[in-house]
Amino acid sequence: MAPTPSGFLHLGNVFSFVLTATLARRCGASILLRIDDMDQQRVRPEYVQDIFDTLHFLEIPWEEGPRTPEDLKREWSQLHREALYQQALEALKAGDKLFACDCSRSRLQHTGGVYDGHCLHRQLPWDAPDVCWRINTATPLSLDMRTAKGVLSATLPAEQRYFVVRKKDGHAAYQLASVIDDDYFGVDLIVRGEDLWDSTLAQLYLAQLAGMDCFGDTTFYHHTLLMETPDKKLSKSEGATAVRYLRQQGKTKADVFAAIAGMLGIREHAADWQTLGGLLLDHYPVLRQPVPTQY
Structure with missing residues (x-):
């Protein structure tokens, strides 16, 4: 669950869960439930509890x-791995692969939301107030993404250039922590999804720059999204697609799986996640379309 449990789970989350469980079973893999909770200011107990309630x-x-939520706090929280994040940040800084940046959100809006490397050569102090750390992506890298269809070659998209690896609050940003x-x-x-x-490409860039070869050997499966409207994806909310809302309306798990199948145009009955997962992988052509070989 990334980057933060900041809302109630919806049908799109369930869709991803079902695909993950189905692929894991077919590959003989174990499933790891990971809840990104580094941004403690946005984490709310009811949203964390909702993850477990929905899966059960x-x-x-x-x-x-x-x-359980208590188990998350006691053993699995990202806060327990903060020393690893800081160690990675210091190694990248020592390798001259980072730079400090104090650009505001308003400035980024003036550049269309795409960071232009404004602070790359300003040599701002690392510990200055309101400073984040960005990775220097000026050197183009060929990125190889392993997928079920084979290895796809790509480059870092403009929207991910000089992405943030340490936030202004001093904590690791999503890309690095992930x-x-x-x-x-x-x-x-x-x-x-x-x-x-784009995030996957940024993470592959980071892993290559940091010499983390194991991450480069990871297989990625990017699935299509469930859409609220043709141009709007589902969002975490208490709306009609939230599992919590559906449960309050008396819907069963079979109803939830049927709703997902219906949104995808699948007419076969799916009473459980195993059946829905099989239909998704075997009969839904959109999921079998290869992603672009160049980006």
Whole structure:
């Protein structure tokens, strides 16, 4: 669950869960439940509890990771791995691969939301107030993404150039924490939505720059998204697609899986996640379309 449990889970989350569980079973892999909770100001207990409630309600299994919110705090929280994040940041800084940046959100809005490297050569102090750390992506790298369809070659998109690895609050940013966590837990199959394609490329760039070869050997599966409207993806909310709302309306797990199948145009009945997962992988052509070989 990335980057923060900041809302109630919706049908799109369940769709991703089902794909993950199905792929794991077919690969003989274990499923790791990872909840990114570094941004403690946005984490709310009811959202964390909702993750466990939803997985139990739908009977979707996982083998590794926390079993309860208390277990998350006690053993699995990202806060327990903060020393690893800081160690990685210091290594990147020592290798002259980072720079400090004090650009405001308003300035980024003036550049269309794409960072232009404004602070790359300003040599701002690392510990100055309101400074984040960005990775120097000026050197182009050829990125090889392993997928079920084979290895795809790509380059870092403009939107991900000079991405943030340490936030202004001093904590590791999502891209760095995610790569470190995957390496720490030995993750070698990652299932995520196609909207995170750019993030995957940023993480592959970071891993290559940091010499984390194991991450480069990871297989990625980017799936299509469930859409609220043709141009709007589902969001975490208490709306009609939130599993919590559906449960309050008396819907069963079979109703939830049927709703997902219906949104994808699948007419076959799916009473459980195993059946839905099989339909998704075997009969839904959009999921079998290869992602672009160049980006």
